[in-house]
Amino acid sequence: MCTTSIFKYLPGWTGVATWRWVANDDNCGICRMAFDGCCPDCKLPGDDCPLVWGQCSHCFHIHCIMKWLNSQQVQHLCPMCRQEWKFKE
Amino acid sequence: MEATLNVLSTGDLGISTSTDGVWDKVCLAYPLLTSNELPEECPDDDNVLKEINELKLNTFVEDIVICRIEQIMRQKITPEFWGRFSGRKTEIDGFERFKGAVDYLYSSLASFLSTVEKLEKLRFISRFNRVIYGEDTLLGAFKVIMTSTLLSQLPLTHQVITEDFYKVSFKVFCNTDKSEADQDESTEDVVQCGGCSHEIEHCRCQTILSVFHETNRKLIELDLLERLAGEVITSLIHIRIENHVQESCKGSFDTSYISSLESWLSTVVLGWLTHVYSGNAASTQSSIKKFHQKISHFLYETYTRTRIEQLFNIIIEYPDSQPAVEDLRICLQKTDLRLYLTQKLQRALETRLLHPGVNTPDVLTAYVAAIRALRQLDPTGVLLETVTQPVRQYLRWRDDTVRCVVSSLTEEGPSELADELVRGEALQLDEGTPLDEDMANWETWNPDPVDADPSKTSKSRRTSDIISMLVNVYGSKELFVNEYRTLLADRLLSQFSYNTEKEIRYLELLKLRFGESQLHYCEVMLKDVYDSKRINAHLHSDPNFNLDRQQFPSMAMILSAQFWPPFKEETLELPSFVKEHLQIYTKAFETLKGNRTLSWKPHLGSVNIDIELKDRKINLTVSPTHATIIWHFQTKNQWTVEELSQLMHVPATVLRRKIAFWQSQGMLREVSTDSFLLVEESATRSRCPVAPDMVCEDEETESAMASAHDQREEELQVFWSYIVGMLTNLDLMPLDRIHQMLKMFASQGPTAVECSLQELRHFLDRKVREHKLLFSGGFYRLPKS
Numbered sequence: 001m002c003t004t005s006i007f008k009y010l011p012g013w014t015g016v017a018t019w020r021w022v023a024n025d026d027n028c029g030i031c032r033m034a035f036d037g038c039c040p041d042c043k044l045p046g047d048d049c050p051l052v053w054g055q056c057s058h059c060f061h062i063h064c065i066m067k068w069l070n071s072q073q074v075q076h077l078c079p080m081c082r083q084e085w086k087f088k089e
Numbered sequence: 090m091e092a093t094l095n096v097l098s099t100g101d102l103g104i105s106t107s108t109d110g111v112w113d114k115v116c117l118a119y120p121l122l123t124s125n126e127l128p129e130e131c132p133d134d135d136n137v138l139k140e141i142n143e144l145k146l147n148t149f150v151e152d153i154v155i156c157r158i159e160q161i162m163r164q165k166i167t168p169e170f171w172g173r174f175s176g177r178k179t180e181i182d183g184f185e186r187f188k189g190a191v192d193y194l195y196s197s198l199a200s201f202l203s204t205v206e207k208l209e210k211l212r213f214i215s216r217f218n219r220v221i222y223g224e225d226t227l228l229g230a231f232k233v234i235m236t237s238t239l240l241s242q243l244p245l246t247h248q249v250i251t252e253d254f255y256k257v258s259f260k261v262f263c264n265t266d267k268s269e270a271d272q273d274e275s276t277e278d279v280v281q282c283g284g285c286s287h288e289i290e291h292c293r294c295q296t297i298l299s300v301f302h303e304t305n306r307k308l309i310e311l312d313l314l315e316r317l318a319g320e321v322i323t324s325l326i327h328i329r330i331e332n333h334v335q336e337s338c339k340g341s342f343d344t345s346y347i348s349s350l351e352s353w354l355s356t357v358v359l360g361w362l363t364h365v366y367s368g369n370a371a372s373t374q375s376s377i378k379k380f381h382q383k384i385s386h387f388l389y390e391t392y393t394r395t396r397i398e399q400l401f402n403i404i405i406e407y408p409d410s411q412p413a414v415e416d417l418r419i420c421l422q423k424t425d426l427r428l429y430l431t432q433k434l435q436r437a438l439e440t441r442l443l444h445p446g447v448n449t450p451d452v453l454t455a456y457v458a459a460i461r462a463l464r465q466l467d468p469t470g471v472l473l474e475t476v477t478q479p480v481r482q483y484l485r486w487r488d489d490t491v492r493c494v495v496s497s498l499t500e501e502g503p504s505e506l507a508d509e510l511v512r513g514e515a516l517q518l519d520e521g522t523p524l525d526e527d528m529a530n531w532e533t534w535n536p537d538p539v540d541a542d543p544s545k546t547s548k549s550r551r552t553s554d555i556i557s558m559l560v561n562v563y564g565s566k567e568l569f570v571n572e573y574r575t576l577l578a579d580r581l582l583s584q585f586s587y588n589t590e591k592e593i594r595y596l597e598l599l600k601l602r603f604g605e606s607q608l609h610y611c612e613v614m615l616k617d618v619y620d621s622k623r624i625n626a627h628l629h630s631d632p633n634f635n636l637d638r639q640q641f642p643s644m645a646m647i648l649s650a651q652f653w654p655p656f657k658e659e660t661l662e663l664p665s666f667v668k669e670h671l672q673i674y675t676k677a678f679e680t681l682k683g684n685r686t687l688s689w690k691p692h693l694g695s696v697n698i699d700i701e702l703k704d705r706k707i708n709l710t711v712s713p714t715h716a717t718i719i720w721h722f723q724t725k726n727q728w729t730v731e732e733l734s735q736l737m738h739v740p741a742t743v744l745r746r747k748i749a750f751w752q753s754q755g756m757l758r759e760v761s762t763d764s765f766l767l768v769e770e771s772a773t774r775s776r777c778p779v780a781p782d783m784v785c786e787d788e789e790t791e792s793a794m795a796s797a798h799d800q801r802e803e804e805l806q807v808f809w810s811y812i813v814g815m816l817t818n819l820d821l822m823p824l825d826r827i828h829q830m831l832k833m834f835a836s837q838g839p840t841a842v843e844c845s846l847q848e849l850r851h852f853l854d855r856k857v858r859e860h861k862l863l864f865s866g867g868f869y870r871l872p873k874s
Binding site: 010011012013014015016017018019020021022023034036037043044045046047051053 | 582585609612613616620640641642643644645646647648649650651652653667670671674675678682684685686687688689690691693694695696697698699708713716
């Protein structure tokens with residue numbers, strides 16, 4: 001009975017979305033800034049200031065954890081759980 | 090007289106001659122002592138004088154003669170003279186009366202001259218001299234007597250006739266002057282002479298002029314010109330100047346008038362004055378010079394006042410009215426009207442600009458024009474600062490000021506502010522090295538005007554440009570930048586063009602002015618748009634993601650939520666097939682960017698749809714909500730708002746507004762209240778036309794962003810937890826105590842939120858209305874739960 005075919009051909013649907021990191025926390029444990037934002041040294045979020053996960057499943061801004069690891073002379077530990085820090089493959 | 094002679098006879102002079110004989114001789118020498126008529130010529134007989142001298146009666150005789158002169162003046166001449174001043178009928182009549190009065194005075198005073206000469210001769214014979222009424226000579230004393238007697242009986246209305254006299258002659262003078270200037274102009278139709286208002290054949294201008302000269306000469310001779318007519322002449326000239334200034338610069342601001350006014354003054358007015366004083370050259374020159382100074386000052390003052398009256402209009406027309414502003418600047422230096430200007434302009438601004446009937450953009454345009462014009466008027470900027478103070482204060486409480494400024498800054502097409510923004514760069518570079526220059530030019534340094542605010546440096550006033558003045562209305566850059574961010578977000582999300590070149594250009598310009606750090610967020614926003622375009626292209630070109638084999642192409646604008654202003658929270662249940670598409674897109678994104686995912690904002694976006702009905706095809710770009718509504722009409726061609734609302738998770742009020750759009754397109758028709766039917770054939774549409782008064786909502790006015798008010802609400806919510814904590818511990822608290830506590834605890838740290846006492850009161854009062862607080866006797870407390 002209905003002869004309308006509105007979406008027979010749909011030239012384009014542009015949606016709006018916000019991206020976010022799939023992480024177990026909102027903020028970086030080191031700089032306390034949002035994961036979806038960027039670390040204090042960066043200007044641009046996302047690709048330019050990515051997150052890294054350790055094998056202990058904690059994650060940080062890559063710049064933050066690198067700074068932390070570089071400051072540790074003896075052993076590289078996760079700042080959250082004090083286990084040995086190893087990057088998750 | 091009898092008594093005086095008795096004193097004389099019993100005095101110690103010891104005179105053998107009989108007193109009567111002496112008195113007769115004295116009367117013979119000075120006939121006015123006995124006659125009641127005006128004095129005639131005194132007989133030329135020096136013997137009597139010698140006799141008087143020998144009798145040492147010279148001072149006595151002088152005294153009584155002067156006494157008699159005073160008496161005649163007082164009782165006869167002066168009343169007669171002033172008598173001619175009353176009962177004037179017309180201007181010409183007044184002219185004649187004045188002339189007659191002066192003629193009478195002149196001739197009657199002339200008849201005293203021989204008596205005065207005779208007294209002078211008596212002084213010469215007796216080698217005696219003394220000062221009477223501060224005058225050495227008797228003639229001087231005589232003039233003093235005359236003027237003082239005249240002025241002591243001054244009638245109230247004497248100026249009317251004097252005015253008539255000078256008005257008539259001035260008119261005649263101006264007319265002859267004019268007719269000399271433009272004789273070629275056709276005068277055939279003119280029956281009346283412009284000067285004397287008689288018919289041309291009987292023109293009396295020449296007579297009037299000669300009478301005028303004659304009368305003035307007499308007045309000068311009597312030293313009466315300035316006393317009698319000075320005031321009238323001055324006021325006459327003032328009126329002429331006022332009229333002339335009003336006439337010549339009424340409403341036109343694009344020419345400078347100073348020089349033409351000055352030349353008018355020196356030719357016409359001074360020319361006439363020269364005629365008035367046309368007597369002896371030396372004194373004329375100095376009096377005219379004195380007069381010139383007075384009236385040229387008056388001219389400047391009048392002109393300045395006229396311009397100040399017009400200043401508001403001058404400012405509105407500013408770049409065109411530059412000559413007028415320049416005139417005013419020169420005049421202000423010569424007159425003392427600065428304060429008058431400030432008050433007058435402030436009042437004009439308040440009555441004409443600062444009321445609710447004026448749109449904010451118009452207020453801003455006027456403010457910008459005022460900044461420019463007053464800069465030219467007073468380069469130190471003090472005038473600008475004081476005059477525009479109320480404007481700034483007013484703009485501060487207009488809600489849409491920031492939005493207006495920001496949008497006109499980034500507006501397409503000719504906009505003064507946009508031009509100013511582009512020019513801004515050069516301006517700032519110029520100000521780079523002011524300090525050294527100041528030291529080098531110390532000789533040209535000038536102190537600030539007296540009305541300057543001493544707490545501000547003169548440099549800050551001189552250097553701030555228009556945009557910073559506008560920004561300073563609020564005192565903070567943040568507010569401006571925030572507003573710009575919201576505006577930018579709206580624009581980006583309404584266009585979906587991925588074309589950001591223009592926005593980037595503006596952003597760069599704004600960065601020069603507001604600094605990199607302030608606009609960092611906006612930079613990320615623009616980068617998001619740019620990146621979205623790349624990601625879309627990438628996902629669509631990669632066959633692994635299956636995106637191009639879908640039913641329709643789906644794209645996305647992927648935003649960094651942290652850097653965008655808060656979005657309005659709205660819900661929308663999209664059609665299932667669209668949701669599937671977006672799901673596929675999300676999958677593709679997750680594969681591309683490891684560990685990241687997307688959260689969709691279903692109500693935002695833009696949908697390009699083709700609609701095929703029985704007899705027509707329509708292509709439209711609409712919002713997702715609109716698309717979803719019409720999609721539902723595919724399955725069923727009649728819906729009620731209630732049903733749709735449940736299906737789409739959209740409030741009925743919002744839904745009704747959106748449906749109005751389709752109604753305006755002629756796609757939907759309201760068959761009964763809140764029930765809509767799809768119009769499949771346009772024929773049916775023409776039969777029941779769209780209601781003309783239906784309001785079609787303007788899509789662009791709706792912002793996707795949360796309003797500033799909503800944002801502020803959210804910030805205030807932070808305080809609520811503090812307040813609840815406080816009241817749990819302290820039970821009862823007055824408003825100002827709560828405010829202070831909040832200041833101490835809540836306003837510390839990096840995200841300090843300022844909250845004024847007033848705002849807090851509103852906030853708490855609302856909580857009271859919501860029954861979350863109790864208020865009694867000035868104290869707030871929590872309700873017992």
